[in-house]
Amino acid sequence: MxxxxxxxxxxxxxxxxxxxxxxxxxxxxxxxxxxxxxxxxxxxxxxxxxxxxxxxxxxxxxxxxxxxxxxxxxxxxxxxxxxxxxxxxxxxxxxxxxxxxxxxxxxxxxxxxxxxxxxxxxNNSCVLCGRCVRVCDEIWQSKSLGFVGRGRNRHVALPFNKRPEFCKRCNACIDLCPMTxxxxxxxxxxxxxxxxxxxxxxxxxxxxxxxxxxxxxxxxxxxxxxxxxxxxxx
Amino acid sequence: MELATLDQILEGKGKEPFDVIEVLQDIQQTYRYLPEDALCRVSEKLGIPLIEVFRLANFYKAFTLKPRGRHLLTVCMGTACHVRGALRFLDEVLFQLAVQPGETTEDGAFTVETVNCVGACALAPVVILDGKYYDHMTPRKLRDLLNSAREKDKGGL
The missing domain is CATH 3.10.20.740 (Ubiquitin-like (UB roll))
Structure with missing residues (x-):
């Protein structure tokens, strides 16, 4: 305790x-x-x-x-x-x-x-809050998406902009996104x-x-x- | 893609996650870019999530995901070079090679990149061809430089 x-x-x-x-x-x-x-x-x-x-x-x-x-x-x-x-x-x-x-x-x-x-x-569609990235990484242990690029070009992306095989399609990233x-x-x-x-x-x-x-x-x-x-x- | 060479690269390096940069550098040197399947293999072998490898490949300027030419021509656009006409000189480079910054010529010989400053301001305007610095560039010097590089290519082939 x-x-x-x-x-x-x-x-x-x-x-x-x-x-x-x-x-x-x-x-x-x-x-x-x-x-x-x-x-x-x-x-x-x-x-x-x-x-x-x-x-x-x-x-x-x-x-x-x-x-x-x-x-x-x-x-x-x-x-x-x-x-x-x-x-x-x-x-x-x-x-x-x-x-x-x-x-x-x-x-x-x-x-x-x-x-x-x-x-x-x-009028962007992302505020880089990282909710999707963290939930994918920590709750679902999938690490399918992450931050890519640096400075003002930083954005959330999938590797090679393709949905990877190990993505569990749980849609938690979409659920938790404040933009959806x-x-x-x-x-x-x-x-x-x-x-x-x-x-x-x-x-x-x-x-x-x-x-x-x-x-x-x-x-x-x-x-x-x-x-x-x-x-x-x- | 000859995956044999990739295996050789992975063989010679450590298997720890922190060895990833070294491996990527070697792949970049061998293939002159980071092929997608190579990154997938690296991610598997070193036990790093693919997105991490992809992020690193995007983060560092030294890595490219598009194939580079045989020669890398870097044009300095720093303040001193700018004052000495780097903008006009860049136009000349782009005209002579018929590409845009970051692109590769059709024959795969040259890739043109711009850089903000290389710290050789006394030599302005500066270009770097394959790691070698060329000072006080003029259109004439540039043409000679490109031609000698092409000659070297022919001799080598």
């Missing part, structure tokens, strides 16, 4: 096994840290940086991704400070600019309160966020460290948009 340690997340004291990552500990305790590339029971990669938190040490704080941060005794974490919220919004804004046509990323944007995108839209979830059918304007998920946003803002179970792909129920649909049809 692992030793239990006590960490403080947003003022709440949490008991967690030593070495457990901070994101999982916080989620377990019902404190919501938005995340994208993290999959339970798969090695965290820290690719998307959405789960960024502040670690306070000796009166100084530094920002780091919570999924790759191991819990240590007496750790003080701030997951919803002003700085973190601002940084997280910026990260999600960049993700949204990279791949706006994903429900997962749109939900994430609504969750953290991104209402506009200041960056040029790329149909984008929100809401009144999308050019910058991918309609801003009508306001009610959801205020809910998340009023009680910032409450987990709203924004499970990837489950999607927020965009109350105002639904209401608007009803109003329009009647």
């Amino acid at each position: 692992n030793k239990m340690v006590t960490i403080t997340v947003d003022g709440a004291r949490i008991e967690t096994p030593e070495g457990m990552n901070v994101l999982e500990a916080a989620l377990e305790a019902g404190i919501c840290i938005p995340n994208l590339c993290y999959i339970p029971s798969v090695t965290p990669l820290g690719a998307c940086r959405v789960c960024i938190v502040e670690v306070v040490q000796n009166g100084r704080s530094k920002m780091t991704a919570s999924c790759t941060l191991e819990a240590k005794e007496g750790m003080v974490i701030r997951a919803h400070s002003e700085d973190i919220i601002r940084a997280r919004r910026n990260i999600v804004e960049l993700l949204l600019a990279e791949a706006p046509n994903s429900r997962a990323i749109q939900d994430l944007a609504a969750r953290v309160g991104v209402t506009r995108v200041r960056y040029p839209m790329r 979830i149909t984008p929100c059918p809401g009144p999308m304007k050019e910058p991918a966020v309609c801003g009508l998920c306001g009610s959801q946003l205020s809910m998340a803002e009023d009680t910032p460290d409450t987990c709203v179970w924004c499970e990837l792909g489950r999607g927020f129920q965009c109350a105002r948009w639904q209401l608007k649909g009803v109003l329009n049809t009647t």
Whole structure:
């Protein structure tokens, strides 16, 4: 058994096994840290940086991704400070600019309160979160796909762009991809966020460290948009 | 593809996963590119996932998955070379060989590549033919260089 340690997340004291990552500990305790590339029971990669938190040490704080941060005794974490919220919004804004046509990323944007995108839209179909690569490697032990190329040419590929014999066709890579979830059918304007998920946003803002179970792909129920649909049809 | 040579390469090298770069280098030298079936064999023999071998082959500039020509002509496009007209010189190279950067001439003699800087700025503009540096290049010098390389090919055959 692992030793239990006590960490403080947003003022709440949490008991967690030593070495457990901070994101999982916080989620377990019902404190919501938005995340994208993290999959339970798969090695965290820290690719998307959405789960960024502040670690306070000796009166100084530094920002780091919570999924790759191991819990240590007496750790003080701030997951919803002003700085973190601002940084997280910026990260999600960049993700949204990279791949706006994903429900997962749109939900994430609504969750953290991104209402506009200041960056040029790329319309890519991949944000390099590595969910597919890691699940193929670790859960299915297949290693059929991986990252290929470097720098801006880095992308997920199959060897020689052919499905290898040892691929088990489990389709876990497709299941876990945030891009395969149909984008929100809401009144999308050019910058991918309609801003009508306001009610959801205020809910998340009023009680910032409450987990709203924004499970990837489950999607927020965009109350105002639904209401608007009803109003329009009647 | 003569797989006998591939077996020889694999025979002479270690069987550990970290020997993969060395093996790939030898294959690259023998075949002047990394054939697909060779990579599959390497992955089998060294016990590395094929995607890892493929990733390495894509990552390093020294490896190519397309066949290279008998001679590799690298044109430096660094700042000093640029100032000394590397762009125009590259045009000249591409014109003389009738290829695009990264491509191989139809007779399989030359492959042209560009590189950002070779650190020989005093010699600008520089080209490298098969690892040998040629300084202060002009279209005339280039023509002589290519011709001598072609002559050498003929002598060798």
